[in-house]
Amino acid sequence: MRAMPHVVFIAPHFLQNTNRYVKAFAELPDVTLSVVSEDPEEAIPAALRARVAGHYRVPSSSDGEALTVAVRAISRGVGPVDRLAGALEELQLPMAQVRDALDLEGIRSDVAKSFRNKDRMKAVLRAHGVPVARSALARSPQELLTFVSQVGLPVIVKPQAGLGARSTYRVTSRGDLDALARKGVVPTAQRPLQIEEFVRARERTCETVTIKGEAVWRSGTRYEPSPLEVLETPWKQYCVILPREEADPELARFHAVNGAALAAMFGAAGSTAAGTALTHMEWFVREDGTALVNEVGVRPPGVQIMTLMSLAHETDFWADWAELVALDRFTPRPRRWAAGAAFFRGQGGGDRIVSVEGLDAAIEAVGDALVEVRTPKVGQPRASSYEGEGIATVRAATTADVERALLTLIRGVQVRYG
Ligand SMILES: Nc1ncnc2c1ncn2[C@@H]1O[C@H](COP(=O)(O)OP(=O)(O)OP(=O)(O)O)[C@@H](O)[C@H]1O
Ligand SMILES: [Mg+2]
Numbered sequence: 001m002r003a004m005p006h007v008v009f010i011a012p013h014f015l016q017n018t019n020r021y022v023k024a025f026a027e028l029p030d031v032t033l034s035v036v037s038e039d040p041e042e043a044i045p046a047a048l049r050a051r052v053a054g055h056y057r058v059p060s061s062s063d064g065e066a067l068t069v070a071v072r073a074i075s076r077g078v079g080p081v082d083r084l085a086g087a088l089e090e091l092q093l094p095m096a097q098v099r100d101a102l103d104l105e106g107i108r109s110d111v112a113k114s115f116r117n118k119d120r121m122k123a124v125l126r127a128h129g130v131p132v133a134r135s136a137l138a139r140s141p142q143e144l145l146t147f148v149s150q151v152g153l154p155v156i157v158k159p160q161a162g163l164g165a166r167s168t169y170r171v172t173s174r175g176d177l178d179a180l181a182r183k184g185v186v187p188t189a190q191r192p193l194q195i196e197e198f199v200r201a202r203e204r205t206c207e208t209v210t211i212k213g214e215a216v217w218r219s220g221t222r223y224e225p226s227p228l229e230v231l232e233t234p235w236k237q238y239c240v241i242l243p244r245e246e247a248d249p250e251l252a253r254f255h256a257v258n259g260a261a262l263a264a265m266f267g268a269a270g271s272t273a274a275g276t277a278l279t280h281m282e283w284f285v286r287e288d289g290t291a292l293v294n295e296v297g298v299r300p301p302g303v304q305i306m307t308l309m310s311l312a313h314e315t316d317f318w319a320d321w322a323e324l325v326a327l328d329r330f331t332p333r334p335r336r337w338a339a340g341a342a343f344f345r346g347q348g349g350g351d352r353i354v355s356v357e358g359l360d361a362a363i364e365a366v367g368d369a370l371v372e373v374r375t376p377k378v379g380q381p382r383a384s385s386y387e388g389e390g391i392a393t394v395r396a397a398t399t400a401d402v403e404r405a406l407l408t409l410i411r412g413v414q415v416r417y418g
Contacts, residue, residue, distance in 0.1 A: 006032040006053075006079055007326045008071055010086035010095060012061040014043045021087050024322035026051035031326045034078055036061065036070045054078035062090050064097030071098050083273070085325045087300050089163055092116060105273035107298060114265055115298045116161050118194045121265070128264035130257060131292045133284075134197040138187035144177070147195050154198035156228075157185065170198065170228060199292055201284035203227065206251065206258045207301055207309065208279045209330050213270030215259055217332045219312070220251040221305055230386050235347040237388070237410035242308040243399040244338035254283060254291050261293050276328050278321050280305070304341035304391060311339040311371060311395045337395045338402040342409040344376050344390035346417040351382040353389060354418030362412030369394045369405040376415045389415055 009025050011018045014037065025033045026048045034054035035044065041055045054077050056070035075081045084095050084104060096112035098104065107115075114124045119137040126132055134151050137160065138144040148155055148171075157180065158168040169185065171177055180186075187193040203226040209217040222241045230238045258281055266275045280301035282294040300306055300321055310317045313333040324330045346353055356376050363370060376390035383389045390413075394405040 002082065004030055004032055005082040005326055006034065006075075007083045007085055008034045008036060008054075008074055008081050010061050010067065010084070010088075010091050011035055011037045011039075012088070012091075013037065013039050014045060018087070019045055019048075020318045021085075021322065022048055022052075024316070024318040025085070025326065027319065028322055028326055031322075032078065034074045034081070036067060036074070061086075062094050064094035064101075067094050068098045068101045071102060071104075075102075083326055085322075087321075089116075089297055089299055092298060107274045107277075108269065111266060111269055111274060112298075115296065118158070118160055118295060119192075121295060122196075124264050125261055125293055128260060130261045130264055131290070133199050133292055133294075136195050137192045138195050139189045139192045141181070141186055144187050144193065144195055148177070151197045156196045156198055158194050158196075160192060160194050168228065168231060170232065199284045199286070199294075201286040201292070203294070204251070204254070204283050204285055205301060205305065206254060206281040206283060207305065208258055208262060208281065209277075209324060209332075210262060210266075210270075210279065211276050211324070211328055211330060212272060213263070213266055213275030215255075215262070216330055218251070218255060218258065219246075219309055219335075220248065220254070221308065223303075227386065230343075235345055237343060237345050237413070239340055239342050239406040239410065240303050240305065240308065241340040241399070241402060241406065242305070242312050242338060244312075244335065244397070244402075245399065246335045250285060250289075253289070254285075257283070257291055257293065261296060265296060265298075273328070276325060278324060303343075303387065304393060307393055308339040308341060311393065312337045337397065338399040339371075339393065339395045340402040340406045342392045342394070342406045342413075343386075343388040344392070344410070344413050344415050345386075345388040346376070346382060346415040348417045350417040352417065353378050353380045353382075353415055355414075355416045356390075357414045357416075358412040362409050365408045365412065366392075366394060366405045369396045369401060371395050382417060 032053050036056050054074040058066040058070050093112045093116050096107050096109040114120050122132050122135045136147045154172040203223040205221045207219045224239045277298050281296040284292045306317045312335050315333050371393040373392045396402045
C-alpha cells in the first residue's frame with residue numbers, strides 16, 4: 001500500500017450514523033478519501049467536503065456493477081484506489097464484487113458470500129470444526145418437514161441473507177408451520193429458507209479486531225433478553241451490556257472458538273488485507289457453558305455497540321475502525337468502564353406514541369451513569385426495527401452499576417402507542 005492510501009468509502013445516504021464514518025476517514029491525516037453515495041454531492045456535510053477528494057453518485061449502492069463504474073471513475077479522476085470500505089451489511093458483497101472486477105486488496109466475493117449467506121456460513125464453520133446449530137437450507141416444504149423430522153421442534157426459520165432479525169420465526173408446533181405457510185413463508189427453489197435447530201441459550205456478541213488475520217483485540221456484549229424474544233414481544237424493552245471486566249471468563253473461554261471461526265471464514269485470504277477487519281460475531285452460551293456460533297458480520301456492529309465500545313475504552317471507535325481499515329493500524333486501549341444501552345419500545349396498539357411516562361424520574365435515579373438519551377417523543381411513528389423508539393446509554397465503574405442503571409431505565413420508562 002502506498003504511503004498516502006486512497007480509500008473509497010460507500011455512504012449510501014449522508015445520515016447521522018453514516019456521517020460518523022465519513023468524518024472518521026476524513027480526519028485521518030494520511031489518507032486520501034473519496035466517497036460514493038446515492039445522495040448528491042451537495043449532501044456531503046459541509047464540514048467534511050473539503051477533505052473529500054472525489055465523489056461519484058450511484059443509483060443504488062448495493063449494486064456491484066454500479067459501484068464498479070463509480071470506483072473506476074474515481075480512480076481515473078483522483079488516482080488509483082487502495083481500499084474500499086463501507087459499514088453496512090448489505091454493502092459487503094457488492095464491495096467485494098468491485099474488488100474482484102478491479103483487482104483491489106481486501107475481501108473478494110467468495111469470502112463475502114460466506115459472511116452474507118447464513119447457510120454457507122454454517123457450512124464453512126462446521127467444516128472447520130466450529131460448533132454451530134444443526135441447520136439446512138430448505139428449497140421446498142418437503143425439505144423443511146424432513147429437517148423437522150430429523151432434529152425435532154422447535155426450529156428457527158429465517159431468510160438466507162437476513163438482517164435485523166426480520167422474518168425470523170420460532171416454530172414450536174406443526175400448527176406454527178401451517179400458520180407460516182398461510183403467511184406465505186414457504187420455502188421454494190427460488191426463495192429457499194434457512195432452518196435451524198432451536199438453541200436454548202443466552203446470546204452474546206464478540207467484537208474482534210484482526211490485522212491480516214491475527215486477532216489483536218476482542219470485546220464482547222450481552223443481549224438481555226435475546227433478539228428473538230425482543231422480536232416476539234414487540235413491547236419488551238431490552239438492553240445491551242458491555243461488562244467492565246476485560247477478562248470476562250465467559251468471553252475468554254469463547255476466544256478460541258472465535259479465532260477458529262474467523263480463520264475458517266477468511267480462509268487463505270486471511271493473511272492478506274482481507275483479514276484486516278472489525279468483525280461482529282453473535283454467539284450462544286448454553287446453561288452448561290458450551291458455546292455455539294450463530295453468525296458473524298465483517299463490519300462494525302449495530303445496536304449501539306460502537307458507542308458502548310467507545311464509552312468503555314474512552315475512545316472513538318469510528319475513528320479507530322477507519323484507521324484500521326485504511327492503514328492496517330489499531331491501538332488497543334484499556335477498558336475503564338462498563339457500558340450499556342437501554343432500548344425503549346412502545347406498548348399497546350396504534351402506530352403513534354401517545355405518552356411517555358417515567359422518563360424524568362428514571363433519569364434522575366440513574367444520575368451520573370447516564371451518558372445520553374434519545375427520548376421517545378409523543379407523536380413519533382411506531383419504530384420499524386427492534387431498535388425501538390428511543391435509546392439511553394449509560395456508563396459506570398462496575399458492571400453491576402450499569403445493570404442497575406439499565407434496569408431502572410427499562411422498568412421506569414413507559415412508552416404507549418395509541
Ligand atoms: N438457531 C437458533 N436458535 C435460537 N435462536 C435463534 C437461532 N437463530 C436465530 N435465532 C434468534 O433470532 C435472532 C436473529 O437471528 P440472526 O442473528 O440469525 O438473524 P439476523 O437477521 O442476521 O439478525 P441481526 O441482523 O439482528 O443480527 C437471533 O439473535 C436469535 O435471537
Ligand atoms: Mg443476527
